[in-house]
Amino acid sequence: MASKLNQLRGRTVEVSSFVAKNGGAYYKQLMEKNKQYIQDPPSVETCQLLANQLFYTRLASIPGRYEAFWKELDSVKQLLKRRNELKIEDAGIVALFGIECFAWFCAGEIVDEDLP
Incomplete structure (x- = not known):
């Protein structure tokens, strides 16, 4: 058990040093690659607006998902009705x-x- 703990500690040190060395470059690369998704200026109001847009967009999608669910359920019912020719x-x-x-x-x- 102690050897497993030492292995885990050694691996943790390796990973943390890798992140410390390469984390900044990865962050910059990630931000550059996805800059079209970044809202400028980054403010609390902008974040709240985006959160509200996401919430109400998802809320508006419920009827479509509800209809798709019932279509899928109907197809399963039809499949069960003709299970002999499955x-x-x-x-x-x-x-x-x-x-x-x-x-x-x-x-x-x-x-x-x-x-x-």
Whole structure:
């Protein structure tokens, strides 16, 4: 156990020194590459305006997502109605969808446990 802790410490020192050495250059490169997304002047009011725009844009997209959800659910119902003529590809897609739903459920439970 102590050797694992020493390995972890050594790796942490390596990573922190790498970040200290290359972090500034990476930050500058990242900002230069994405300067079209930077709002000028950077003020609290500008940030609040952008936050409100994001919130209300997402709120406005709910009806479209709601409609898409029901279309997807209808297609699943149709698939279940004709399950006798189901191809192996369709069965694989259904299985992957079920696994994905289960994984999101598990991730939500894990996150929920970690929250205070």
